[in-house]
Amino acid sequence: MTTRARGLHTHVLESLGLAITAGAYPPGSVLRTDELAQRFDVSRTVVREVIRVLESMYLVESRRRVGVTVQPAEQWNVYDPQVIRWRLAGADRPRQLRSLTVLRSAVEPVAAGLAALRATPAQCADLTEQALGMVATSRGRRLEAYLVHDVAFHRIVLDASGNEMFARLGDVVAEVLTGRTHHQVMFPDPDPAAVTLHVRVAEAVRARDAAEAERLTREIAVGALQELDVLAP
Amino acid sequence: MTTRARGLHTHVLESLGLAITAGAYPPGSVLRTDELAQRFDVSRTVVREVIRVLESMYLVESRRRVGVTVQPAEQWNVYDPQVIRWRLAGADRPRQLRSLTVLRSAVEPVAAGLAALRATPAQCADLTEQALGMVATSRGRRLEAYLVHDVAFHRIVLDASGNEMFARLGDVVAEVLTGRTHHQVMFPDPDPAAVTLHVRVAEAVRARDAAEAERLTREIAVGALQELDVLAP
DNA sequence: CGTGATTTAAAAGTCATACTTTTGTGGCCT
DNA sequence: AGGCCACAAAAGTATGACTTTTAAATCACG
The missing domain is CATH 1.10.10.10 (Winged helix-like DNA-binding domain superfamily/Winged helix DNA-binding domain)
Incomplete structure (x- = not known):
């Protein structure tokens, strides 16, 4: 193939x-x-x-x-989508996932804070919808459906930040989330705490509470990093 | 040319x-x-x-x-160094500088936190040296010399973070700092508060105080963002 | 013997041309 | 109107000849 x-x-x-x-x-x-x-x-x-x-x-x-x-x-230009894909397909996939996750943990909280200031009503609605979708699919081994909402959620946040550099990381985040779901020993169901946090981020963005949106997203990021340490110590 | x-x-x-x-x-x-x-x-x-x-x-x-x-x-792949250079050379240089500065403000604090955990003694020494260099050149309209130390300082932090994605942003940061010095209405001398913050970051990294290094770097970032708003509202 | 100038050749860079493949478009037929 | 088909436009590929750069070998000279 x-x-x-x-x-x-x-x-x-x-x-x-x-x-x-x-x-x-x-x-x-x-x-x-x-x-x-x-x-x-x-x-x-x-x-x-x-x-x-x-x-x-x-x-x-x-x-x-x-x-x-x-x-x-x-x-190497490690930000090139092509290069990222190649490396994710290769032997040092774990290392690559780790450094991408660290990047996420730096960028996404700030992006969420900006999104709270700048998201359009449509984006707010979208965000809420995806968060609710995550809730709905978070039980019963429906990882695939959950993943779709998860990816969409983070993409919207990055887009809504209004920063082009952040927006372009949407693909990277999608890769990381997909990789996490498909290629690692995954828990049968997503962490309920993470799901709740996503819902609260959506609420904070809608409420224009930038500080809270940033804080909550940072919590999500910490969770993602810990997950890495647990699964690949 | x-x-x-x-x-x-x-x-x-x-x-x-x-x-x-x-x-x-x-x-x-x-x-x-x-x-x-x-x-x-x-x-x-x-x-x-x-x-x-x-x-x-x-x-x-x-x-x-x-x-x-x-x-x-x-x-466009806005992370491609070539693309960044082209855009910085073109008409929307200000917009580009702004989005790059926002990216910096997200990444550098986290990088500084990691650097505090992982910097080698040599890197710590280097960092201190550059910070002192900044102090030494921060008065008397020696912007060029100051710039060299500033760029070196941030490069070391990004490298010492041990994250390849962060490390590759060294060139971007260099571009932003250079652009700020050369192509904007620059104050005759750098902000003394910023200089002090750099020194304290170096100290925090040497002291392995990740939280403090991150906090101080975030302050530097806030300053950089404010500067943008002041100079190009 | 060593050192610097000179030659050589290996490999990328460039060009012109001929040919292949894909695919949008327009015409034709029903 | 709708679908089929033939045409042509533009990119894709191949080939061979030639140019330019330059690492390295050779040679000349002190």
């Missing part, structure tokens, strides 16, 4: 990106475009375009007379 | 990226590779490689039989 029929470029990009982020090539390794073209059985044209993209993600660096050098992980 | 002799690819990428992020092409505009090749007087090969990179930044989308469509700003 690794070979979706989406064009040669996509295929080669996916293969190489996955391999590099998985650490298949130690930093400093040198690739040659000719060799890659041969290996993937595509033209040099395709390889070059792929390399240019990987270069823009700081996964590799291309230099004349030298070749394409794999960069150390500290260089 | 817009045409650095760094290769055709770089030149075209820079031109197009800058133009798109500046809003020169309204979202939905369609470009054709042939036309671009002609306009920049380069081969279609070069244009295609550029398009692929812009596509990976979600600035454009390329579809057969249609052409290259400019994406709306909400799609």
Whole structure:
């Protein structure tokens, strides 16, 4: 299933990106475009375009007379959605989930505070709806349905913050929540305390109580971090 | 000075990226590779490689039989360093500085808290040194020297947090601080209160007092936000 | 012997062209 | 009106020739 029929470029990009982020090539390794073209059985044209993209993600660096050098992980643009996906699909998924969760714990409380100041009535209503949806699906092993509401909830908060940088983290949060549900030993039902907190965040936002919305979201974040420590100590 | 002799690819990428992020092409505009090749007087090969990179930044989308469509700003990967640079160089620099500052205000306090737990002795020493440097240069219109210490200080905190996502924001913070110093109406001397706060953060980190480091950094962040409101209300 | 200039060749960068594939559009038929 | 089909436009891919940069080997000289 690794070979979706989406064009040669996509295929080669996916293969190489996955391999590099998985650490298949130690930093400093040198690739040659000719060799890659041969290996993937595509033209040099395709390889070059792929390399240019990987270069823009700081996964590799291309230099004349030298070749394409794999960069150390500290260089990688870890905010690139593609890179995030590759890393989540690879071996250090746990490490990646952890650092993303820490990022969430920093960003989401502030976003919630801003959302309380700026959310439109429609967004408030949406938020309440999702929170209620979480309540409704929080029992009886309905994790999938719960996840949908959870993701939607956090996305709305980030959007409503009115900050574009926050809003763009919606996908990241979705990945983290999905990963948590699917790939970790998950409790059969979500933590009831967390569910309640979501409802109260929705209320605080509707009440324009920024401080409370921030405080409550920080509690949710602490819970998420603790969960990580419990499940992968 | 817009045409650095760094290769055709770089030149075209820079031109197009800058133009798109500046809003020169309204979202939905369609470009054709042939036309671009002609306009920049380069081969279609070069244009295609550029398009692929812009596509990976979600600035454009390329579809057969249609052409290259400019994406709306909400799609852009605003965490890409290149995109950040382009936007900072363009017309909505103020808006960009604002959203980056909000991001900082969310991330840096948490990073400082983590740094207090994890900073190595060397990092603690470095931090103190930079804080003292800030004190030393905070008077007498030595803004440039002050800036260097300021940037270094925040970089160390982000690095010492031990979170890769935080660490990668070092460049962003550097951009914001530099932009604040160079492109805004700057007070002749930095705010003495801010300088003191930096010193105390360094002390808190050295003392392993995470809560205090976080609290103090939050104060710095509040100051930065207020400064924005004062200078560009 | 070491050191600096010079040559060499390896690899990426660029270009032109020919061909393939996808897909929006317009016309035709019912 | 609705659906089918043929057409053409634009991106995607392949190939081969050529240019430019530059690491490294070679050579000349003190």
